[in-house]
Amino acid sequence: MTATADRQMELTLPMVPDIEIAAARALGNLAREMGMTSEHVDEMMHAVIEACINAREHSGCADNRIYLRFVGSSNADGNRIDIWVTDHGKGFDPQEARSRRQVPGTPHKRGRGLQLMELHMDEVDISTTRNGGTTIHMVKYEKKS
Amino acid sequence: MTEELKVAVERKPQGAVLYTKGYINNVGGEEIANRAYELMDDGVRILLLNLRETKIVNSIGISILIEIIEKMMDKGGKIAFCCLTPVIHKTFQIMGLANYAAIYDNEEAAVRELGLT
Numbered sequence: 357m358t359a360t361a362d363r364q365m366e367l368t369l370p371m372v373p374d375i376e377i378a379a380a381r382a383l384g385n386l387a388r389e390m391g392m393t394s395e396h397v398d399e400m401m402h403a404v405i406e407a408c409i410n411a412r413e414h415s416g417c418a419d420n421r422i423y424l425r426f427v428g429s430s431n432a433d434g435n436r437i438d439i440w441v442t443d444h445g446k447g448f449d450p451q452e453a454r455s456r457r458q459v460p461g462t463p464h465k466r467g468r469g470l471q472l473m474e475l476h477m478d479e480v481d482i483s484t485t486r487n488g489g490t491t492i493h494m495v496k497y498e499k500k501s
Numbered sequence: 502m503t504e505e506l507k508v509a510v511e512r513k514p515q516g517a518v519l520y521t522k523g524y525i526n527n528v529g530g531e532e533i534a535n536r537a538y539e540l541m542d543d544g545v546r547i548l549l550l551n552l553r554e555t556k557i558v559n560s561i562g563i564s565i566l567i568e569i570i571e572k573m574m575d576k577g578g579k580i581a582f583c584c585l586t587p588v589i590h591k592t593f594q595i596m597g598l599a600n601y602a603a604i605y606d607n608e609e610a611a612v613r614e615l616g617l618t
Contacts, residue, residue, distance in 0.1 A: 377524060380557070398556065398588040405559050468560040468596060475595050476588070 363428040371420045376408035390428045390435050392498050399476035400496050406469035407441035407492045415445025434499040442491040447484040508536050513617040516547030522554035530565030537569045546578030549611050553584035570601045583611040
C-alpha cells in the first residue's frame, strides 16, 4: 500500500528559551489532526522538545535557528510521522553522547536528551558532521487497531 | 516565549504535598527545588509531588528532580510522585527515578501509603 503525505509542516524557529514548546505544540496539532493517540502525541512532543533543547544548548550555530520539518502520512495499516530537527552548528559525536548516559546517584545528570528521544520514538537517526550541522530524523508509527 | 510553572504547597501533619502546573524545564525545576528545599529546611521529610497538571517534563527538569530526591535521601526522608501522565510515568521509570522515589496513581493512595495524614 502506498503511503500518502497527508500533512506537512516546516518551521524555522529562533533559539530562545522555551522555543521547544512552540515546536512541540505544532507537532502535537499535526499529530492530533491525524487522529493519533494522546500517548503517542505526548511521546513525540517530548522527543522533539529534547531535540530542540540539544540544538539550542549544544550546536553552537551562528545563525541561532532550528529548522524543523514534520511529515504525516497514512495508509491502510496506520499513521506515520517523520520529524526532522536540523541545526547548522558544530556537530557532535553520537557515540560519545551515548557513553555519557548516567544513572541517579552519580554526579553528572545531564546528557539524557538523546536517551529520551530514543525512548519515545520508534526510529532515531542522527546525521552530523564536524562544523557541518546536525539533523535528527525521528519516526513514530501508529498501527490502526 | 516563556512557560511559567506554578507551584502550590499543602502542608500535611506528617509532611507536605507539592502541586505543579505547567512545563517542568530548568526554570520550573528550580522553582520546585526552591520550594522543596524550603520545606526540607523546615523539617519536612516526606514530600509528595502531585504532577496532575504537568504534561511535559524535559531532561533538564528530570535532572533537577533527581537532585531533589538525592537531597531528601541525604536527610533521611523520602520523595514520591503521583498523578503522572503515562508518558511521564514511563520516562521516570526508564530514567531511574522510580528506583529512588515511589510513584502512585492518585493522591489518595499516596497520602495513605506514605502516612502523610
